[in-house]
Amino acid sequence: MIDILKTRLVKGVVTKRIAASKTAVYEPAGAQLKALIAEKFGRSLNIREVDTGSCAACESEIIACNNPIYDLSRFGVNFVASPRHADCLLVTGPVSKNMAQALRSTYDAMPEPKFVITLGDCAFDGGPFKGSYYIENGAKSIVPVALHIPGCPPDPETIINSLLNFLRI
Numbered sequence: 655m656i657d658i659l660k661t662r663l664v665k666g667v668v669t670k671r672i673a674a675s676k677t678a679v680y681e682p683a684g685a686q687l688k689a690l691i692a693e694k695f696g697r698s699l700n701i702r703e704v705d706t707g708s709c710a711a712c713e714s715e716i717i718a719c720n721n722p723i724y725d726l727s728r729f730g731v732n733f734v735a736s737p738r739h740a741d742c743l744l745v746t747g748p749v750s751k752n753m754a755q756a757l758r759s760t761y762d763a764m765p766e767p768k769f770v771i772t773l774g775d776c777a778f779d780g781g782p783f784k785g786s787y788y789i790e791n792g793a794k795s796i797v798p799v800a801l802h803i804p805g806c807p808p809d810p811e812t813i814i815n816s817l818l819n820f821l822r823i
C-alpha cells in the first residue's frame with residue numbers, strides 16, 4: 655500500500671482529458687440514439703451478449719463502449735446478465751458447434767418482443783474461421799438476425815452508429 659501511494663505521489667494523475675475532436679464524433683450520434691431508444695422502448699435498451707467462441711477482440715470493443723470515454727449506458731444502452739431481462743441478443747464469435755444450443759436457449763429465454771444483432775465478421779458467417787469443421791454457418795443459421803455490425807472487430811463508433819441507423823428504421 656505504501657508503495658502504491660509513493661508511486662502515485664511521484665507520477666501524479668496519469669489519466670488524460672478526452673480530446674474534443676474525439677467526442678465530437680460520437681456525442682451527436684449518442685444523443686440521437688438516446689432519443690430514439692426513449693421513443694421506441696420508453697426506457698433503456700437492454701442487451702444480453704453471448705460469445706459463441708470469439709477471439710475476444712469483439713468483446714474488447716464492447717467493453718470499450720462502456721469505458722469512461724464512450725460510456726454507452728448514458729445513451730440508454732445497458733448490458734444485462736440475464737436473457738430474461740433483455741430486449742436484444744448480441745452475438746459475437748463464429749458459433750462453434752458446442753455453443754449452438756446455448757445460443758438457441760438464450761434466445762428462447764428472452765421475452766417478446768426481441769431482436770438479434772450479430773457483431774463482428776465471425777458471427778455473420780464464421781469470418782476468418784469460415785469453413786471450419788467445428789462452426790455453424792453464422793448465427794443466422796441458429797436464430798433470426800435483424801442487424802449485422804461488420805468488422806473484425808468493429809470499433810465503438812461503428813457500433814454506436816450501426817445501432818443508431820438500425821433504430822431509425
Ligand code: SF4
Nearest residue numbers: 708711774775776806
Ligand atoms: S470478428 Fe474478428 S475480432 Fe471478432 S471474434 Fe471474429 S476474429 Fe475476433
